[in-house]
Structure formats: structure tokens, C-alpha cells
Amino acid sequence: MKRVQFEHSAIPYLFVAPQIVIIVIFFLWPAAQAIYQSFLLEDAWGLSSQFVWFRNYADTILSESWLQAAGFTLVFSTLVTFLSLSLALLLAVKANEVIRGASTYKTTLMWAYAIAPPVAGLMGNLMFNPLIGDLYKFFNAIGWDFNHKLDSFDAGFVVVLISVWKQVSVNFIFFLSGLQGIPKSVNEASMMDCRSPTRRFWTITFPLLAPTTFFLMVINITYAFFETFGIIDTTTRGAPGGATNTLVFKVFQDGFRGADLGGSSAQSVVLMLIVLALTVVQFRFIERKVHY
Amino acid sequence: MRFKSLLAAIVFGGSVLGSTQALSATEIQWWHAMGGRLGEVVNEIAENYNASQSDVVVVPTYKGGYEDTMTAGIAAFRAKEQPHIIQIFDAGAATIINAKGATVPVADLMKDFNIDDYIPGVRYFYADSAGKMIGLPFNSSTPLLYYNKDAFAEAGIENPPTTWEEFETIAPKLKEAGYIALAQSHSPWIFSENFHSRHNIQLATGNNGYDSTDVELLYNNDHMKMHWTKVKEWLDAGYYGFYGRAWGDNQDAFVQKKVAMWLGSSGSFGGLTKSAEFKFGATFLPYWESIIKEPKGTFIGGAALFAMSGHDDAEYDAVADFFAYMTASENQVFWHKETGYVPITQAAYADAKKEGYYESTPDAEIGILQLSQPGGEWTKGYRLGYYVQIRDVMYKHFDDIFSGSASVDDAFASMEKESNALLKRFNDTYK
Numbered sequence: 233m234k235r236v237q238f239e240h241s242a243i244p245y246l247f248v249a250p251q252i253v254i255i256v257i258f259f260l261w262p263a264a265q266a267i268y269q270s271f272l273l274e275d276a277w278g279l280s281s282q283f284v285w286f287r288n289y290a291d292t293i294l295s296e297s298w299l300q301a302a303g304f305t306l307v308f309s310t311l312v313t314f315l316s317l318s319l320a321l322l323l324a325v326k327a328n329e330v331i332r333g334a335s336t337y338k339t340t341l342m343w344a345y346a347i348a349p350p351v352a353g354l355m356g357n358l359m360f361n362p363l364i365g366d367l368y369k370f371f372n373a374i375g376w377d378f379n380h381k382l383d384s385f386d387a388g389f390v391v392v393l394i395s396v397w398k399q400v401s402v403n404f405i406f407f408l409s410g411l412q413g414i415p416k417s418v419n420e421a422s423m424m425d426c427r428s429p430t431r432r433f434w435t436i437t438f439p440l441l442a443p444t445t446f447f448l449m450v451i452n453i454t455y456a457f458f459e460t461f462g463i464i465d466t467t468t469r470g471a472p473g474g475a476t477n478t479l480v481f482k483v484f485q486d487g488f489r490g491a492d493l494g495g496s497s498a499q500s501v502v503l504m505l506i507v508l509a510l511t512v513v514q515f516r517f518i519e520r521k522v523h524y
Numbered sequence: 525m526r527f528k529s530l531l532a533a534i535v536f537g538g539s540v541l542g543s544t545q546a547l548s549a550t551e552i553q554w555w556h557a558m559g560g561r562l563g564e565v566v567n568e569i570a571e572n573y574n575a576s577q578s579d580v581v582v583v584p585t586y587k588g589g590y591e592d593t594m595t596a597g598i599a600a601f602r603a604k605e606q607p608h609i610i611q612i613f614d615a616g617a618a619t620i621i622n623a624k625g626a627t628v629p630v631a632d633l634m635k636d637f638n639i640d641d642y643i644p645g646v647r648y649f650y651a652d653s654a655g656k657m658i659g660l661p662f663n664s665s666t667p668l669l670y671y672n673k674d675a676f677a678e679a680g681i682e683n684p685p686t687t688w689e690e691f692e693t694i695a696p697k698l699k700e701a702g703y704i705a706l707a708q709s710h711s712p713w714i715f716s717e718n719f720h721s722r723h724n725i726q727l728a729t730g731n732n733g734y735d736s737t738d739v740e741l742l743y744n745n746d747h748m749k750m751h752w753t754k755v756k757e758w759l760d761a762g763y764y765g766f767y768g769r770a771w772g773d774n775q776d777a778f779v780q781k782k783v784a785m786w787l788g789s790s791g792s793f794g795g796l797t798k799s800a801e802f803k804f805g806a807t808f809l810p811y812w813e814s815i816i817k818e819p820k821g822t823f824i825g826g827a828a829l830f831a832m833s834g835h836d837d838a839e840y841d842a843v844a845d846f847f848a849y850m851t852a853s854e855n856q857v858f859w860h861k862e863t864g865y866v867p868i869t870q871a872a873y874a875d876a877k878k879e880g881y882y883e884s885t886p887d888a889e890i891g892i893l894q895l896s897q898p899g900g901e902w903t904k905g906y907r908l909g910y911y912v913q914i915r916d917v918m919y920k921h922f923d924d925i926f927s928g929s930a931s932v933d934d935a936f937a938s939m940e941k942e943s944n945a946l947l948k949r950f951n952d953t954y955k
Contacts, residue, residue: 273953276619277626278602280954291949296942297920362767363776381768382927470916471769472923473930489591490913491598491619495949 263504269497276491288498292486298499301470301477308392308478309456316396317448320403325433327404328411338408345401349459353466356394360467380468384475387468391476394467395460403448410444411437442522450514457507479503550842553607554584557593557827558663561794565862573849580842590616590827591912597832601626606832608843611662613827615911617650620830621658622737622909622954627830630660633844641851645821645895646868649905650828653734659828660847663865665791666822666891667714669810673803675703675784684785684805687813688754695763698784704765706758708787709774711922712915714809715751716743717906718822723747723815724900733907737951741914744940747815753932756925766926769919789825790891793864806887808894821897823905826865857881866891909950914943
């Protein structure tokens with residue numbers, strides 16, 4: 233076989249250059265800094281420092297509070313991803329079937345899309361305020377002894393609820409456009425073959441939505457791991473007793489509040505590795521089942 | 525109001541530009557953590573100072589909360605862009621004082637510096653182990669008990685409690701009148717650090733951490749555990765309200781008349797005067813008579829001003845001049861009256877007294893009186909590394925005590941273990 237060699241032009245490189253520059257400045261360079269810092273025991277001001285190999289990792293990763301945060305992050309991310317995907321899918325399927333006032337439903341469901349996580353957190357914080365919060369009062373009125381300031385389950389419930397609420401509309405938009413991208417003819421053909429709408433959904437619609445679902449799963453896990461920081465920071469801040477502390481919030485607490493750069497860097501490197509591993513798993517094992 | 529402050533900012537900004545250009549005065553950057561009304565007072569002090577002379581221009585910049593300000597200072601220092609003056613809070617004191625060469629001691633900076641000019645409660649908190657003042661106490665407050673006079677009248681109680689034993693006798697009466705007796709806004713500061721000072725108990729080895737960084741925390745002691753066992757009992761009996769870790773949520777419970785007494789800061793006085801729609805009073809932090817017959821004073825919370833290293837002599841002269849202005853009696857009195865923080869010098873306290881300020885507002889004096897109560901061996905404060913994280917550890921275990929997920933003994937044992945691990949890390953880093 234003869235290899236065709238095209239003439240090289242500098243123009244493509246020029247086009248990707250801005251993206252590369254951004255990645256280098258905002259990801260590769262800080263990541264390298266974090267890895268370097270994670271091996272140092274250095275005072276906050278950078279006046280003295282010693283190379284300590286894996287001491288920072290041992291000190292932080294093996295500590296009870298980190299393990300607690302890791303456990304919560306795992307449960308929290310799974311719940312947030314699963315709930316916000318399934319709720320959004322349900323809503324999208326239902327909204328797609330609506331004929332009268334469809335755009336009203338859709339707009340209402342998309343509405344929360346533009347809300348930033350910290351704002352969602354602040355709103356949730358008000359609604360769950362023990363003195364003036366309507367939801368706090370409501371839950372207590374229906375006989376649930378609700379107190380998220382002391383009960384770790386209740387606190388977890390609050391952060392999951394806010395995080396899911398904020399993410400559902402994003403997922404909804406993608407699912408809806410995914411559904412609308414399914415050719416009418418396929419649906420019509422399936423209707424002739426099968427009467428049960430549930431079965432039609434799982435055998436025809438859902439597999440056709442798989443690329444969308446996979447994409448959303450990846451971004452939802454990232455959301456649950458990182459972006460929910462703003463929600464945790466404005467609501468529970470890890471309380472009660474560290475029960476709602478996520479890994480990224482702990483990185484922030486130790487590094488930015490506590491001025492422990494080495495320990496915080498070690499944690500962020502580990503966090504980076506966890507997310508990297510998760511992404512690899514997703515692409516290798518789950519993406520295989522996705523048909524584009 | 526907004527227009528007014530905007531106008532002030534423009535005028536102020538203009539005057540800064542004008543004076544730097546015209547006179548090439550020394551510009552002093554001052555990073556602080558005073559938001560809202562406090563920030564306005566800070567700007568006013570800087571403006572007054574700038575107007576009072578023409579050699580130095582002080583530029584105050586609000587950097588967010590205490591932690592944000594410290595983090596901003598750290599980042600700036602590492603980039604060699606540090607401000608001349610930075611406000612660092614109590615829990616961060618070890619971070620700046622133990623790092624060799626991050627700050628220039630205020631005692632070296634100021635001419636005619638005499639530590640005895642300062643009121644006893646503020647003297648040594650930001651000093652080194654030899655008693656040399658490193659940071660200039662700035663916004664200094666101390667924990668006080670606020671009580672709702674109307675609620676007390678309803679429950680038929682004459683006086684606020686001076687001891688926790690007394691508290692236990694009046695709490696049921698307040699409960700009957702429909703109030704939760706007590707809430708509190710900062711359990712590490714009030715129910716731990718100042719608990720030790722009030723009862724003259726050592727809280728860390730190495731002279732409360734002043735002599736060394738190789739220290740261990742002593743919170744896991746019988747007095748502390750007794751106190752927290754009681755607090756948990758009060759919570760279960762409905763005498764104590766816990767509204768989360770946030771300062772404001774617990775203060776709101778007092779303002780909204782859910783709780784009859786609230787432990788807050790002497791600096792909360794001004795805010796309460798505006799927000800509380802009932803008559804309230806302030807009194808000393810209660811103590812356990814079973815532990816100490818004659819309670820000792822408390823120490824300060826809040827923050828201090830540090831001169832950061834790496835600037836030239838002319839700039840340090842300017843900083844010293846500004847510090848001298850700040851500590852001048854009339855400016856301290858102004859600060860005290862506007863904010864509710866205590867005046868840090870004896871002279872300012874005497875002046876405020878002389879002009880009759882405490883006759884019209886006697887509650888404003890309680891903080892100073894408490895800080896001036898006889899000191900003991902363990903009342904000057906503490907110097908502990910990674911104390912921001914240690915406070916988080918404490919909060920975590922206090923939560924567990926409140927929720928009942930850990931016994932008081934277990935909670936304090938874990939607290940000790942985790943805190944000492946942090947102190948060891950700090951020692952290995954800063955030794």
C-alpha cells in the first residue's frame with residue numbers, strides 16, 4: 233500500500249493552539265505544581281521546605297476524615313448521578329409526549345439550567361433554615377423529625393436534593409434533544425410491532441438514547457465530584473461531624489482555609505487519579521455497550 | 525446610602541491618585557477582612573489618616589473573610605507582591621508568627637513601644653514566648669453572655685446567671701416561659717479556648733503552645749468533658765439550642781426570641797442594638813463554681829495587624845506611623861464606639877470612660893472589664909499550628925456529641941488524636 237503524504241501546513245496547529253495553550257496554562261501547569269507540592273512539607277509562605285516523599289499522602293489519605301469524605305463522595309456521586317439522570321429522563325420522555333402547551337412544560341423544566349451551584353446552595357440553605365425555612369418546617373410538620381444540622385442522613389438528603397435539582401434541567405435538555413433526534417419512522421415501525429409503550433421504550437428508545445446517556449453520565453459524575461463544591465460550601469460545609477464532606481471540599485478546606493499546601497496537594501493528586509480511573513473505566517467498559 | 529459610599533469611594537480614590545502623583549507619598553497597602561459596616565469604618569480610619577498628613581497614603585483593600593484574607597496574603601507573599609499590612613485572625617496567628625521571616629514584629633517597628641500601654645487581655649495573645657508583641661491587636665473582642673430582658677421578666681428571673689450552676693436553676697423557668705434558655709455561636713472559641721482561660725486551665729503543652737511548636741493539645745481533660753456532658757444534657761432537656769455551626773444562625777435564634785440567652789462576641793453589641801426588637805443586656809461569660817471560685821479573665825478573639833516582611837525602610841517607617849495613629853487614644857475610642865470592639869490601649873479605655881460613654885451604654889464596657897479581670901497562668905491565649913483545621917476537628921466532634929453518635933469520652937479522645945496529628949505535621953513543617 234502506498235502511503236499518501238499530504239503537504240503539511242501550519243494552519244491546523246494555529247487553530248488548535250488556543251485550546252492547547254489553555255490546557256497547558258490552566259490544567260497541565262497547575263497539575264504539575266500540585267504533584268510537586270505534594271512531595272514537600274513547606275510552610276505557607278514558602279520560606280522553608282523539605283522533600284518528604286509520600287508523607288503528605290500517608291498523613292492525609294489514611295486519616296479518618298479523608299476516608300469519611302471519600303465514602304461520602306462515593307455515595308453522594310452515585311446518588312446524584314443516578315437520580316438526576318433518571319429523573320431527567322422520565323421528565324424528558326413525558327414532556328416529549330405532551331402535545332398541548334409543550335413549550336411551557338419544556339421551558340419550566342429547563343429554567344433552573346442557568347443557576348450556578350452556589351446560588352442553588354444559597355436558595356436551599358434558606359429553604360432549610362431551622363428558623364425560617366419552609367422545607368424544614370414542612371418536613372417536620374409531616375412527622376419527619378428533620379434536623380440536618382445534627383442528623384447526617386438529613387444533611388446528606390439536603391445536599392443530594394439540591395444537587396439533583398440543579399442538575400436535572402441540564403440533563404433534561406440533552407435527553408429531550410436526544411429524543412427528538414430519534415427518527416419518527418423508527419417509532420412508528422415499533423408501534424406496529426409492539427403495543428406496550430414501556431417495552432418499546434426499553435427496547436427501542438433507550439438504546440437509541442445510549443450515546444446521550446453515556447455522555448451525560450460522564451459529565452454528571454464530574455459534576456457530582458467537583459461542581460457540587462459550591463453547594464456544599466453554601467449549605468452544610470461538611471457538617472454534621474464531617475458527614476457531608478466531599479473530597480474536593482476537603483482539598484479546599486485544608487489548602488485554602490488551613491494553609492496546608494502539601495497535604496492539600498496530595499489530596500488533589502489522589503482526587504485527580506480517582507477521576508481519571510473512573511473516566512477510563514467508563515470509556516473502556518461502558519462505552520462498549522453504546523452504539524452510535 | 526449606596527450612592528453615598530460610592531461617592532466616598534470616588535472621592536477617596538481620587539484623593540489617593542491625586543496625592544500619589546503630586547507628592548509621591550509612600551503608599552501602604554492594607555489588606556483586611558472587615559466587611560459591611562466594619563469595612564466602612566476601616567475606610568474611614570484610612571481616609572482620616574491620609575487627610576491628617578501628606579507623606580503616607582494608606583490603601584485599605586477588603587479581601588473577604590479571615591481565611592480568604594490570609595490565603596490572599598500567602599499567595600501574594602509567594603509571588604513577592606505582599607501588602608505592607610495584613611489582618612490575620614486568632615486561629616491563623618501561628619501560621620504567620622512561626623514562619624521565620626514572614627512578618628516584622630510590631631514591637632520592633634514602633635518607636636517608644638511599651639507593652640504596658642495595652643489593656644491586659646490583649647497584650648500577649650499575638651506576642652512571642654518572650655512576651656514581645658508581634659502583631660498589633662486590631663479588632664479585639666471577647667465572648668459575652670447576652671440575655672433577653674423581656675424573656676427574663678416573663679420567666680420571673682431577676683438577674684442573668686454568673687455561673688453555670690445558676691444557669692441550671694433558671695433554665696427550666698425559661699423553658700416554662702416558652703424559651704430555649706441558651707444558644708452559642710462559636711463552640712471552639714467560647715466553649716473550649718475561653719473555657720480554659722476562664723477556669724485557668726492549661727489547654728496545650730509547651731505553655732499553651734507559646735514556647736514551642738512541638739506540643740500536644742490538652743482539651744481531653746475532665747473539666748472539658750464535664751462541661752460538654754452538661755451541654756449535651758441541656759440540649760436533650762430543651763435548655764440549649766443548636767442551630768448549626770454558622771455564627772449568624774445562632775445569633776438569629778436570639779434575635780428572633782427563640783432563645784433567651786446567647787453567647788456571642790463583645791463585638792456583636794452594635795449589630796444586636798440594630799436587629800433585636802426587645803430589651804437585652806450583656807454580662808460576663810458564666811463559669812463553673814465547682815471548678816473555680818474566682819474566675820479569671822478571658823482572652824481576645826478577632827484579629828491583629830501584621831507588617832509583612834520584604835519592604836524597604838521608608839515603607840516600614842510609614843507603617844509604624846500608621847500604627848501609631850491607629851493606637852492613638854481618640855482613634856481607638858472611635859473604633860470602639862463605631863464597632864463594639866474593645867479599645868486596645870489603657871489610655872483609650874480611660875478616655876472612653878472619662879467622656880461618660882459607659883454611663884450611657886454600660887454594656888459596651890463588659891468586654892473590657894472581662895478582659896481586665898485578673899489573669900492567671902493560662903489566660904494569655906494559645907499559639908497552635910493548623911488551628912483552623914483543629915477547630916474544624918473540634919466542630920466535627922461537637923456535632924457528634926450533640927447528635928449522640930459519639931459519647932463525650934470517645935469524641936474527646938478522637939479530637940485529641942486528630943488534633944495532635946495536625947500539631948505534629950505543623951511542627952515538622954515549621955520547626
